[in-house]
Amino acid sequence: MVTLSVIKADIGSLPGHVRAPSKLVDRVRGVLEDGKSDGVLIDYYVGCCGDDIDLVMSHDHGVDSEEVHSLAWDAFQEGTEFAKELGLYGAGQDLLSDAFSGNVKGLGPGSAEMEFDERESEPILVFLCDKTSPSAFNYPLFKMFADPFSTSGLVLDPSLHEGFDFEILDYYEGDTATLSCPEEMYDILSLLGIVSKYSIESVSKKDGRPAAVVSTEKLNLMAGEYVGKDDPVAVVRCQSGFPAVGEALEAFSFPHLVPGWMRGSHNGPLMPVSEEDATPTRFDGPPRVVALGFQLNNGKLEGPRDLFDDPSFNTARKKANEAAEYMRNHGPFQPHLLSEDELEYTTVPKVLEKLENRFK
Known part of the structure; x- marks a missing residue:
């Protein structure tokens, strides 16, 4: 069985609500690369649509995996801190809580996941x-x-x-x-x-x-x-x-x-x-x-x-x-x-x- 998880959030844009800058995307990508090296992910892709950063992740931990959601949360948290350093608009806008509680549901980021053969x-x-x-x-x-x-x-x-x-x-x-x-x-x-x-x-x-x-x-x-x-x-x-x-x-x-x-x-x-x-x-x-x-x-x-x-x-x-x-x-x-x-x-x-x- 493989799981595909897509988790997204708006954590800062340049200017207003137009686009997440490439250096912010690179910072988020680095966190996922560490997760892949540690065996949490099989593979990943970081995409963008407007001011949102979208994490496309494949793994074998199933839907609502605390390990995978925690990795995504860490990526958005680190990205938020960097967005604040850059003075980006809406830094951390979609993160409605400071505390991770097992998965990102209810914390602001959106997630779509499916597990299948x-x-x-x-x-x-x-x-x-x-x-x-x-x-x-x-x-x-x-x-x-x-x-x-x-x-x-x-x-x-x-x-x-x-x-x-x-x-x-x-x-x-x-x-x-x-x-x-x-x-x-x-x-x-x-x-x-x-x-x-x-x-x-x-x-x-x-x-x-x-x-x-x-x-x-x-x-x-x-x-x-x-x-x-x-x-x-x-x-x-x-x-x-x-x-x-x-x-x-x-x-x-x-x-x-x-x-x-x-x-x-x-x-x-x-x-x-x-x-x-x-x-x-x-x-x-x-x-x-x-x-x-x-x-x-x-x-x-x-x-x-x-x-x-x-x-x-x-x-x-x-x-x-x-x-x-x-x-x-x-x-x-x-x-x-x-x-x-x-x-x-x-x-x-x-x-x-x-x-x-x-x-x-």
């Missing part, structure tokens, strides 16, 4: 987002694993005909429900469209084999106020009983609207970009997604290939820019601004407190 050929896609929430993956994961107009293998490949199980999280209650597709497709859609409340946590084959997993930590619910975007990550297995790589990527060819963007308070298009272009600047956006492709080989990460670094996604990027222009022209009005219930977890209530006695 490695196939003879194991293609893995790692998606990194910036300036959005975990529900940003609701639409593309549904397209990948449930929509035959996007994934033709659901029609053409008998090994996909059984469909997949979707584990869906209710953010506010903290509960999950597992629904089967295609049998319960309409029930699944009735939840996934309510992106302020529900998010896909994982997708699996009917026999339990993991297909996809998403980081579902929401910083605002942890901290009780807006402290930063959630910037989720996801891991997707491809080929041989799963969607093909091209089918999985096709799900991002439409830049659907996602919550997040400036101050985590606006709807904007999710733009598929290369890692190099994951530097959101316009209104801290628009929201970005990066796709890194790996071949897992006895736990070693061969790659990555920067999969959105491809002119075939130029049309999607053009549409995203047009949608961003349209949404921005709404200014502080909905639907550009998020709904009132989502704004409850920003700093807007503090702004409104001074007006409460004015309403009579």
Whole structure:
């Protein structure tokens, strides 16, 4: 069995919320290299999407390993101290606690992990987002694993005909429900469209084999106020009983609207970009997604290939820019601004407190 863990955090950016500088990334990378030398990790890759640093780690310690999570925490803690030395913006922003408690859950960093038996050929896609929430993956994961107009293998490949199980999280209650597709497709859609409340946590084959997993930590619910975007990550297995790589990527060819963007308070298009272009600047956006492709080989990460670094996604990027222009022209009005219930977890209530006695 091999475990793939992707753990991310925003620990400092240059300037504002644009990009983690290379020397900060190098400092974090050094901690993981020590972990690999000590046998904690089989392999690793340190990626970036906007102001987030994303740790892609392979190992044999299973999900929620204290040893692996502790290594990631140490990397972010050391990186935070260095970010403070550099005077970076938001140094340690995503670290909501000073004390490590066995794993990073509830401490701020996002994590997506899966444990599985490695196939003879194991293609893995790692998606990194910036300036959005975990529900940003609701639409593309549904397209990948449930929509035959996007994934033709659901029609053409008998090994996909059984469909997949979707584990869906209710953010506010903290509960999950597992629904089967295609049998319960309409029930699944009735939840996934309510992106302020529900998010896909994982997708699996009917026999339990993991297909996809998403980081579902929401910083605002942890901290009780807006402290930063959630910037989720996801891991997707491809080929041989799963969607093909091209089918999985096709799900991002439409830049659907996602919550997040400036101050985590606006709807904007999710733009598929290369890692190099994951530097959101316009209104801290628009929201970005990066796709890194790996071949897992006895736990070693061969790659990555920067999969959105491809002119075939130029049309999607053009549409995203047009949608961003349209949404921005709404200014502080909905639907550009998020709904009132989502704004409850920003700093807007503090702004409104001074007006409460004015309403009579």
